[in-house]
Amino acid sequence: MGRPGLVGLAARTAVVAGTATAVSGGVARHQQRRAQDQYDQQQYEAAQQQAALDAAAQQAVAQQQAAYAQQQAAQQAYVQQTAPAAPAAPAGGVDVVAELQKLAALKEQGILSDDEFAAAKAKLLS
Template sequence: MIRRAGRPGLLGTMARTAVVAGTAGAVNRGMNRAAENRAQTQADAEAYRQQQTAPPPAAAPAGGDDMIAKLNQLGQLHASGVLSDDEFAAAKAKLLA
């Protein structure tokens, strides 16, 4: 059998095609894996940032210190006898409402 010079045979063409296809598949899988790793790293970083960000402190009730001072004042007035038990209870309920 005489072969022509310069042209690969059928087996040579098939082998070359297999190598090219295999290489392309390997490159494609590697690129997909790298993209998945980047996406996972970004998701992990975002989750970490959200965990590390402390929520803002709860706002104190308006006039909280003022209310405590008024309750203390009512207690002193009640203890000194200026307010009766009923007056103290009514004033305290009004203040806490």
């Protein structure tokens, strides 16, 4: 009864190898699960940071739009206050300045071409 035989030694080696494989597989799964949890946490934090950046960008755009609208309103009010009064149109006549302004506005909007604008202007001034 001293030493085990060849079959006993092989059986013991198989048990040790099987236990080592099971333990290393469990450790590997645990490490993989931890790595996945850490990755998921990083992705969540990145999504939160991106959402905060998006919200801040939207707020900045809204503030810029409000400031621009305010500036435009102030500029329009200033122009209206400082603009000289338009001369009154002659009785029964056409206000040439107002008509030219209407033609210019139509040209800027793309309704009139350059040639059409020039023709209408020449007709109005003649």
